[in-house]
Amino acid sequence: LFSKNQIHVVDGDQFVYDPLQELKKIETFLGLPHLIRHDDFIYNVTKGFYCIRLDGNNMEKCLNKNKGRPHPDINPIIIKRLRKFYEPYNKFFFSLVGRSFNWPNR
Structure with a gap:
């Protein structure tokens, strides 16, 4: 598009x-x-x-x-699960925009 x-x-x-x-x-x-x-x-x-x-x-x-x-503290286990779940979507997004961001690692 x-x-x-x-x-x-x-x-x-x-x-x-x-x-x-x-x-x-x-x-x-x-x-x-x-x-x-x-x-x-x-x-x-x-x-x-x-x-x-x-x-x-x-x-x-x-x-x-x-x-x-x-911002409230989030259980590190929940953060780890969310990062793992969203990792392929983040990589795809980064490839679309030609740029990566630091937020998946914070």
């Missing part, structure tokens, strides 16, 4: 820890000039991720309060 060059998959983990690099990839994919700069972000220590700096000052716009919250 669509070829690889028509679909861009964003690495959500990378976007949280280094939004500029992911946004540069998006700009390139869309054929846009690279206008987003490091100074457009400000690290929010409370949330633990970057927010957008508004109007070149220290005002920021962050994701809503549901983002950046702690």
Whole structure:
């Protein structure tokens, strides 16, 4: 239906820890000039991720309060079973998008 060059998959983990690099990839994919700069972000220590700096000052716009919250612990046995079950699907997905992600190993 669509070829690889028509679909861009964003690495959500990378976007949280280094939004500029992911946004540069998006700009390139869309054929846009690279206008987003490091100074457009400000690290929010409370949330633990970057927010957008508004109007070149220290005002920021962050994701809503549901983002950046702690997640419950999951039994390691359940995680192992889920990884094993989804492994072939993850490999297939990685082959489709031409890129692998770190989330199966976390």
